[in-house]
Amino acid sequence: MQKYPASFILPLLAAGMGVLFVVNISIGSVPIPVRDVLKALFADTGTYSEIVWQFRLPKAITCVLAGGALATGGLLMQTLFRNPMAGPDVLGLTSGSSLLVAMLLMAGRYGSSIANLIQSPWSIAIAASLGGAIVFMLIISVARYVRDNTALLIIGLMISAATSSVVSVLQFTSQADDLQTFMIWMLGSVGSTGWSELSVLAIVILAGLAISISLVKSLNGMLLGESYARSLAINVKRSRTLVVIATGLMVGAVTAFCGPIAFVGLAVPHLVRLLLPVSNHKILIPGVALGGAILLLMCDIVAQLPGSTQVLPLNAITSMIGAPVVIWMVIKAKRISV
Amino acid sequence: MSEPGNIALQTTNLVVGFKQDKLEHVLFEPLSLALRQGELVCFMGSNGVGKTTLIKTLAGIQPSLSGTVTTHDAVALVLTDKISGTWMTVRDLVTYGRYPYLNWWLSLTSEDHLIIENAIRHVHLQLIADKQLNQLSDGQLQMAMIARALAQNTGILLLDEPTAHLDLNNRVEIMNLLRMLARETGKTILVATHELDLALQTADKIWLATPDRKIVEGIPEDLVLNGTFDDVFNLKGFDLKTGKITHTPYRKISVQLEGTGAEYLWTKNALERSGYEVTAHASTSIHILMDDNSTAWNLVRNHASSQYNSLHDLLNELKR
Numbered sequence: 001m002q003k004y005p006a007s008f009i010l011p012l013l014a015a016g017m018g019v020l021f022v023v024n025i026s027i028g029s030v031p032i033p034v035r036d037v038l039k040a041l042f043a044d045t046g047t048y049s050e051i052v053w054q055f056r057l058p059k060a061i062t063c064v065l066a067g068g069a070l071a072t073g074g075l076l077m078q079t080l081f082r083n084p085m086a087g088p089d090v091l092g093l094t095s096g097s098s099l100l101v102a103m104l105l106m107a108g109r110y111g112s113s114i115a116n117l118i119q120s121p122w123s124i125a126i127a128a129s130l131g132g133a134i135v136f137m138l139i140i141s142v143a144r145y146v147r148d149n150t151a152l153l154i155i156g157l158m159i160s161a162a163t164s165s166v167v168s169v170l171q172f173t174s175q176a177d178d179l180q181t182f183m184i185w186m187l188g189s190v191g192s193t194g195w196s197e198l199s200v201l202a203i204v205i206l207a208g209l210a211i212s213i214s215l216v217k218s219l220n221g222m223l224l225g226e227s228y229a230r231s232l233a234i235n236v237k238r239s240r241t242l243v244v245i246a247t248g249l250m251v252g253a254v255t256a257f258c259g260p261i262a263f264v265g266l267a268v269p270h271l272v273r274l275l276l277p278v279s280n281h282k283i284l285i286p287g288v289a290l291g292g293a294i295l296l297l298m299c300d301i302v303a304q305l306p307g308s309t310q311v312l313p314l315n316a317i318t319s320m321i322g323a324p325v326v327i328w329m330v331i332k333a334k335r336i337s338v
Numbered sequence: 339m340s341e342p343g344n345i346a347l348q349t350t351n352l353v354v355g356f357k358q359d360k361l362e363h364v365l366f367e368p369l370s371l372a373l374r375q376g377e378l379v380c381f382m383g384s385n386g387v388g389k390t391t392l393i394k395t396l397a398g399i400q401p402s403l404s405g406t407v408t409t410h411d412a413v414a415l416v417l418t419d420k421i422s423g424t425w426m427t428v429r430d431l432v433t434y435g436r437y438p439y440l441n442w443w444l445s446l447t448s449e450d451h452l453i454i455e456n457a458i459r460h461v462h463l464q465l466i467a468d469k470q471l472n473q474l475s476d477g478q479l480q481m482a483m484i485a486r487a488l489a490q491n492t493g494i495l496l497l498d499e500p501t502a503h504l505d506l507n508n509r510v511e512i513m514n515l516l517r518m519l520a521r522e523t524g525k526t527i528l529v530a531t532h533e534l535d536l537a538l539q540t541a542d543k544i545w546l547a548t549p550d551r552k553i554v555e556g557i558p559e560d561l562v563l564n565g566t567f568d569d570v571f572n573l574k575g576f577d578l579k580t581g582k583i584t585h586t587p588y589r590k591i592s593v594q595l596e597g598t599g600a601e602y603l604w605t606k607n608a609l610e611r612s613g614y615e616v617t618a619h620a621s622t623s624i625h626i627l628m629d630d631n632s633t634a635w636n637l638v639r640n641h642a643s644s645q646y647n648s649l650h651d652l653l654n655e656l657k658r
Contacts, residue, residue: 233438
């Protein structure tokens with residue numbers, strides 16, 4: 001099954017990401033030739049410099065960060081629950097983040113004196129991370145009683161539905177212009193991040209990624225189950241808390257600035273394992289992070305509808321590409337596993 | 339490593355069990371047991387008696403309710419827990435044994451690699467070391483799990499039902515391997531099992547969980563002869579003292595059998611299985627005739643004699 005070693009696949013993925021990064025920047029309502037993209041990026045000259053630096057580059061970097069973060073979050077959750085169908089959107093983490101972001105925006109409306117403070121990128125990121133982490137902890141505590149994989153997923157879906165309904169109530173009571181902002185946010189977008197939001201996004205996601213990488217040994221140990229992990233001198237409780245923090249940070253930050261992007265966290269770990277059939281997180285984490293970045297760059301390219309000025313909602317594209325892929329994989333492999 | 343026969347693991351008034359809703363469920367009376375170095379001990383008892391809980395408590399991954407466990411050596415475990423990670427290879431799995439000694443980035447030294455390869459060789463999985471776990475048979479997977487525990491390089495090895503769900507051949511192979519490990523590498527090994535026949539033939543010592551929630555210690559033969567096994571397992575139709583299933587001579591016919599060696603034993607088996615009683619003197623008699631390359635059975639009944647080349651034919655004739 002393992003046709004190529006990781007030392008070949010990982011650089012290949014990195015190169016693929018680099019190419020898509022440049023293509024992503026060159027495509028948009030105004031197509032920019034690749035030569036001019038490179039000129040603008042490396043020499044900061046040329047006619048397109050302004051578009052590239054102000055709009056296209058932040059958007060492409062957001063794709064890379066958000067894709068990598070969601071996919072890594074999905075991998076961490078699948079390993080922690082030892083459940084191939086776990087993912088940030090499936091188990092309600094993104095809904096948790098959405099709820100806290102919505103509440104924060106509402107609070108900002110009614111307490112106008114502290115509105116500016118509350119609606120800074122940092123507080124939105126923190127609220128979203130907290131929302132994701134709270135739902136994650138809720139699911140973990142439920143998982144102690146429910147050993148059945150399917151039951152866990154159903155509970156995740158219910159938590160997701162419950163939080164979404166609270167969000168809808170908030171929407172219903174909000175004013176028309178707020179509602180529109182919120183609806184657009186729900187559709188998922190990587191284009192609304194300026195450099196100030198981007199720096200927050202990058203810091204939070206890189207922190208989450210760093211924690212994930214520091215957990216390589218514990219994550220591998222979790223695959224054998226709690227008893228074996230403990231017999232191998234792995235501190236399961238501490239590792240689990242750190243997984244919650246890392247996933248909460250990564251998923252929360254993405255949800256705060258890009259909206260609840262579906263499917264990436266669930267599917268990318270499985271897609272990457274088609275190329276890298278391994279269980280070692282030392283290889284899986286970089287592989288999955290690169291895979292997530294690639295997928296989101298691709299989805300964003302499709303969403304731009306090359307040759308048109310229209311932009312499709314990102315969430316529609318990730319699900320449209322992703323859902324059939326997962327169905328195909330389940331049918332082909334009969335079963336998918338962690 | 340300690341001297342042969344020294345105590346490797348000891349419990350003092352150990353109470354094992356679990357807490358549920360603030361209620362303590364105690365599984366055994368307070369236990370004071372010891373494992374000696376180089377010993378192979380089989381821990382027997384009916385299903386659900388608490389073998390897994392005791393093993394996990396001895397290994398220190400489950401807290402005891404009271405009392406102490408003193409270990410004079412590190413402990414490695416083989417459990418019945420299902421593992422994930424079907425993408426990993428046998429070698430990846432064995433590498434887990436080195437985890438307690440590795441840093442967070444899992445950098446393996448040349449010594450680690452040597453220990454891993456040795457562990458794989460011990461269980462004879464060299465040829466499939468690069469196969470993924472989902473391609474292995476149940477027996478091979480269990481061997482790989484044991485190799486993982488061996489790579490941990492501990493003096494004590496605790497195994498929970500390592501032969502469950504395996505066929506006879508694999509069960510014998512695993513018990514022989516454990517026997518060899520105890521003898522040649524001086525490991526102290528505790529195996530929880532309910533496989534009576536294998537335990538009786540391989541264990542140095544038996545820990546037997548009795549219905550009154552005690553654990554009786556002893557060598558297998560003593561426990562057989564004093565009837566402790568019969569009490570615990572409530573044996574139905576299996577005579578432990580002869581090691582055979584008890585047959586009822588329902589045909590009420592006695593047969594006299596003369597012969598030697600394996601042929602004698604299996605002929606006797608066939609007769610008893612078919613409901614005949616084999617006695618020293620009877621009007622019906624069977625002689626086993628053996629020369630260098632063939633066996634025949636001579637039946638004398640009602641002063642008539644006839645000869646058969648297979649037990650099948652002999653039994654058919656007897657039934658007439």
